[in-house]
Amino acid sequence: MYRLKPEIFNLNYTLDCGQVFRWERDGDWWTGVVGDQVIRVSQDNGELLIDSKLLPEFFSLYFRFDDNLPSICKSIDRDLLINRAIRKYRGLRLIRQDPWECLISYMLSTASSIPMIQKRITLLSQLFGQELEEGYFSFPDPETLANADLSMLDECKLGFRNERIKDAAVEVSSGDLDLDVLFRLEYKYARDRLMRIRGIGEKVADCVLLFAYGKLEAFPVDTHIRQVIQHYHIDDNFFEDCASLSKMGDWGRGYFGPYCGYAQQYLYYQKRVEGFAPLY
DNA sequence: AGCCAGGCGGTCA
């Protein structure tokens, strides 16, 4: 157990905002599985209390303390709506997730609520992962899922995503898809590559690129973001630029700029917590 | 019962 004092950081917002599915809150403490580690973290007066054998350097990477948050928030601060979000949820940071786990997690997210996504990931880990400590399981390897029986995958309530998860696992474990290569690809090429996988469209690809690969110019357009854009129609050229979901993504990139991924996450969290609160 | 949830792929015009 040790302490860490990050610059501008809010643990609750960061873990609760819906970007990551492997953390659960119990009072002041969060417990999460990251890789093969069960980690417990809480925050008191800005200071992190960390119960883990992992070093501070790990958490600096994981919680992206290297992101200059004031600078980023200043650059995306384009209107009243985002301005309210970045002030109210100050300290929310994106997370550097594991690409493989993030890829499967967001393939499981389609047309599902967050609790349902968490349930599927928990079941997958319980059935195919390693038990790290009482009740906590690692996320299964690509090889394990590639060799899994569809009937066993079925027990994880994957529904129509079943075969696609297995196919993706086969692609990764066979080396056909090299997840490390995507780090070095420019955003749009990495995105095109991900979208060649069955079950990955623009939205899921953007989530993986944003939450695992640190492509901050990704702007995932899900049902909440779509509703926010339609409700507030914050841009003058709204009707021309945002006719379809695909165009909403392009619009977000152009409107908020190279850090639009952060803008997306602030807007998403604000919408989930507050709904369509009026702007004054 | 019907609609929605961090969608996607196929089809048809």
Next chain:
DNA sequence: TGACCGCATGGC
């Protein structure tokens, strides 16, 4: 392209 539909599953 754009609109519609089916796809499991569970909560409301």
